[in-house]
Amino acid sequence: MDRASHLSTIVDLSPAQWTLSGSAPKERHSLDLQSFLSQLLIFLNSHVACKDQNTLAIFGALPGRSVMLYPSTTQAAGSNSADANTYRPFKVLDSTVIDSLSKQVEALDASETEAPVGLVGALTKALCYINRVAALATENDQTVAVDPRILILSVSPDQSASYIPIMNSIFSAQKLKVTIDVCKVYGPDSVFLQQAAHLTGGSYIHLDRPDALLQYLTMSFLPPPSIRQLLAVPTQDKVDFRAACFCHKRIVDIGFVCSVCLSIFCQPVPVCSTCRTKFPIKTLQRLNAARPTILTSAATPTSGNASTFPSSTTNRVATTNGNGPNPNGVR
Amino acid sequence: MPPRRIDPIGDESDSDVSIFDDFDESGRGKGKGKGKGIDRNKKDKGKGKAKEQPYAWEASYTRSWDTVQEDEAGSLQGAVADLIARGRRRRLLAPAAAIRRTIIRHLILILDLSSAMMDRDMRPTRFDLMLQYAREFVTEWFDQNPLGQIGVVGMRGGLGERVGEMTGNPQDVLKAISERHKLEPSGEPSLQNAIDMARASMSHLPTHSSREILVVFGSLTTCDPGNIHDTLAECVKDRIRVSVVALAAEMKICREFCDKTGGTFGVALNEGHFKDLLFELIPPPAQRAFARASSGAPANPAADLMLMGFPTRLPETSAAGLCACHSQLRSAGFLCPRCGAKVCDVPTDCDICGLMIVSAPHLARSYHHLFPVKPFQPVMSLEGTQNPSVGCHACAAPFKEQTAGAAGAADGVSPLGRYRCAECHNDFCTECDVFVHDVVHCCPGCGK
Numbered sequence A: 001m002d003r004a005s006h007l008s009t010i011v012d013l014s015p016a017q018w019t020l021s022g023s024a025p026k027e028r029h030s031l032d033l034q035s036f037l038s039q040l041l042i043f044l045n046s047h048v049a050c051k052d053q054n055t056l057a058i059f060g061a062l063p064g065r066s067v068m069l070y071p072s073t074t075q076a077a078g079s080n081s082a083d084a085n086t087y088r089p090f091k092v093l094d095s096t097v098i099d100s101l102s103k104q105v106e107a108l109d110a111s112e113t114e115a116p117v118g119l120v121g122a123l124t125k126a127l128c129y130i131n132r133v134a135a136l137a138t139e140n141d142q143t144v145a146v147d148p149r150i151l152i153l154s155v156s157p158d159q160s161a162s163y164i165p166i167m168n169s170i171f172s173a174q175k176l177k178v179t180i181d182v183c184k185v186y187g188p189d190s191v192f193l194q195q196a197a198h199l200t201g202g203s204y205i206h207l208d209r210p211d212a213l214l215q216y217l218t219m220s221f222l223p224p225p226s227i228r229q230l231l232a233v234p235t236q237d238k239v240d241f242r243a244a245c246f247c248h249k250r251i252v253d254i255g256f257v258c259s260v261c262l263s264i265f266c267q268p269v270p271v272c273s274t275c276r277t278k279f280p281i282k283t284l285q286r287l288n289a290a291r292p293t294i295l296t297s298a299a300t301p302t303s304g305n306a307s308t309f310p311s312s313t314t315n316r317v318a319t320t321n322g323n324g325p326n327p328n329g330v331r
Numbered sequence B: 001m002p003p004r005r006i007d008p009i010g011d012e013s014d015s016d017v018s019i020f021d022d023f024d025e026s027g028r029g030k031g032k033g034k035g036k037g038i039d040r041n042k043k044d045k046g047k048g049k050a051k052e053q054p055y056a057w058e059a060s061y062t063r064s065w066d067t068v069q070e071d072e073a074g075s076l077q078g079a080v081a082d083l084i085a086r087g088r089r090r091r092l093l094a095p096a097a098a099i100r101r102t103i104i105r106h107l108i109l110i111l112d113l114s115s116a117m118m119d120r121d122m123r124p125t126r127f128d129l130m131l132q133y134a135r136e137f138v139t140e141w142f143d144q145n146p147l148g149q150i151g152v153v154g155m156r157g158g159l160g161e162r163v164g165e166m167t168g169n170p171q172d173v174l175k176a177i178s179e180r181h182k183l184e185p186s187g188e189p190s191l192q193n194a195i196d197m198a199r200a201s202m203s204h205l206p207t208h209s210s211r212e213i214l215v216v217f218g219s220l221t222t223c224d225p226g227n228i229h230d231t232l233a234e235c236v237k238d239r240i241r242v243s244v245v246a247l248a249a250e251m252k253i254c255r256e257f258c259d260k261t262g263g264t265f266g267v268a269l270n271e272g273h274f275k276d277l278l279f280e281l282i283p284p285p286a287q288r289a290f291a292r293a294s295s296g297a298p299a300n301p302a303a304d305l306m307l308m309g310f311p312t313r314l315p316e317t318s319a320a321g322l323c324a325c326h327s328q329l330r331s332a333g334f335l336c337p338r339c340g341a342k343v344c345d346v347p348t349d350c351d352i353c354g355l356m357i358v359s360a361p362h363l364a365r366s367y368h369h370l371f372p373v374k375p376f377q378p379v380m381s382l383e384g385t386q387n388p389s390v391g392c393h394a395c396a397a398p399f400k401e402q403t404a405g406a407a408g409a410a411d412g413v414s415p416l417g418r419y420r421c422a423e424c425h426n427d428f429c430t431e432c433d434v435f436v437h438d439v440v441h442c443c444p445g446c447g448k
Helices: A017-025 A032-049 A087-105 A117-140 A160-176 A193-200 A208-219 A281-290 A292-301 A312-323 B008-013 B017-022 B033-045 B076-093 B126-144 B169-177 B191-201 B228-237 B253-259 B272-278 B290-296 B358-366 B431-438
Strands: A007-011 A055-062 A066-068 A146-154 A179-184 A204-206 A255-259 B105-112 B149-156 B157-167 B210-217 B242-247 B264-268 B305-308 B313-314 B333-335
Touching: A007 A032, A007 A117, A017 A032, A032 A055, A032 A087, A032 A208, A055 A087, A066 A087, A117 A146, A117 A160, A117 B431, A146 A193, A160 A179, A160 A193, A160 B431, A179 A193, A179 A208, A193 A204, A193 B358, A281 B305, B008 B191, B105 B126, B105 B157, B105 B191, B126 B149, B126 B157, B126 B169, B126 B272, B149 B169, B149 B191, B149 B313, B157 B169, B157 B191, B191 B210, B191 B228, B191 B242, B191 B253, B228 B242, B228 B253, B242 B253, B253 B264, B264 B272
Parallel strands: A007 A055, A007 A146, A146 A179, A179 A204, B105 B149, B105 B210, B210 B242, B242 B264
Antiparallel strands: A055 A066, A255 B305, B149 B157, B313 B333
16 A cells, blocks of 8 residues: 555557547547546546555557657656646646657648557557666665556557557556556457457446546556555456457457468468468368358458458457357367 | 686586576586496596597587686686587577578377386476476467467386377466376376377378377387387378477487487486477477478478468457357457457357468467578678778677677688667667567568
8 A cells, every 4th residue: 555656558549530439429428538637637636646666658549650748758747837736746747748749740741640649659658667677766765756557548459560560558557556447438348458448357338428537547547556446446347368360450259270380361361371380181172162152252342441340349249149050060 | 816627527517507507408518327437437437438428319419518718817708608609609600591481380288107217316306397397388388389389298017198288278288288287297207198199189180280209208218009219100190290299308208209200309418408309499499301202292281371361359347248159248359350259268260151260460470480580690891891880780789899709700700799680770689689689579670
């Protein structure tokens, strides 16, 4: 309880998704970027206020890249004049975040606003930062920054292409004993982030009422993981352990796996694209025969655009239906 | 402070030790047991044989105190920092090319439980140290090879003794080697009996998985009922890779086992080196040459396409139901994606439809072996770079301004402490360079 904690926050700043989120009808309790930021800043301030030694880092995932918003690399925060009505650390935090955020957003090119956000970059940067903070702490023989954790505020859907880097980051977080919390502010459930929270012992919360963000944040994400064991923090009811295939980056629940390198394919292939292993023709025939037929017809039209993310529910239904008639096709 | 003469013996026993403990085990000149004897031998008599390579297995062993140079002020700090940086980068420079690796692995760990293990040349005894490292080895091995299985066999009293059954659960393996009093060393070891037992327990395994034997051998003798070369021939035929970590000295039969079956052989020089030798065997091995030769044929028997299902996990709070594997009423479990049956644990084969069920994270744990991060290039000078970044791209730590002396320029160590990704041209600090390649396996700049 008495130990200080470190919090790295990753903010998903996809302009397209935030526009969608803000323009949703009022009765759906929509949340726009402005009120999101003001609620987030209150949460971050309360983290700093909880304990003197608490540390904080904020990373922004922008389209195609990622930046560190706080602590700022360029020293600009000191120039602000002191405000008699504000606690100074709050003031420094707020102005730094808002300054660097507006700088980054202004630098955004209109053409790249549609690009997928650099979530992987932000996540790995957060891990590197925690690694450095932890190394410094052991060097100075202090016990600062124990219980490091990462909070991801996500609005974008999963990018299947970044499956491997995200999983790698999750495993390194496990190794560093970093808890990853996920708050899905807008959009469909994210399979990868669900796995991230599950594997690192964090919580994944999909907001039913995004406009009440601050309440969700303070109730579930403010207490450090060591205290959460004593609290009833919302847990996930279902975790999806599905993977993305290597050939079309599609999310599959039954896949064909190369025995040499464990590459996942959504359809039987004669040669593994990763390790160039040739598979026996007998296996191919056997697997092709056992394959559910509906999957084939569903796969053909989408195979053209590899980057699309198929709706997980329809995909799932198709496979279950397809497998219904011949459950013992293989073996 | 007056310049201090570096005395080889004196130095090895004090200041050097604490530093090299962590970073450069193989370069540590600790003189426990044999090492010490040799050093004296060399110093006193200087005989030709003991001069450069006292024993064959010490050929690659560099004496760190010979390479350390004082700087102008007589301080060793610069040299030591340089050695540490070098030691960190050493592993990163290893070729990242071998992409064909065996990932579904089966390993039998053969532990020497003969009376030779009570020798105290490694602290506290060879036996205790072996058990301690074996535990660490098993934990780390399962971390990197989540689909692998380990069995444990002991060599004691001239017999092979099954200590732990082949299992994919690290807890079971750890439990088998946790009870020290059950493994108390006695008698002579028998290499042949132990290897035969290991071989027999791996005979039923599918061809696409690897079969490996790792022997920790402390004795200098083996007491065998028959011709051990027949066993060797059988191992070669069954494609079992045998690796040996010897604690005493090199034995010809052990070296032959490793050479002929494609394993590795090493003699532990000290405690740290022992651990290094064991842990070098953790990453999945690149597939062997003769397996590739046979893949020239139309059908490669060593490779196959497997159908796998990725299950949905049910939480503790879901409605209870009977599981397909034990017929017990449980609420938590995993749902087979094909038939919807509920199983208790993964990885497993579905009891209803026979589909192999693995969770995607199990597979994903191995991917960094397949898609390694390209090594970062050390930045030698900032000439030709337009407005170089002030801080590390990953952790934002500022780079040092001045160069760290000319000594660091060689050997892939950047004098500026900057390492640049070839893809995204961002600069990273030494700390992050090592962290990215060893732990994260993903470049923060380009996300690959």
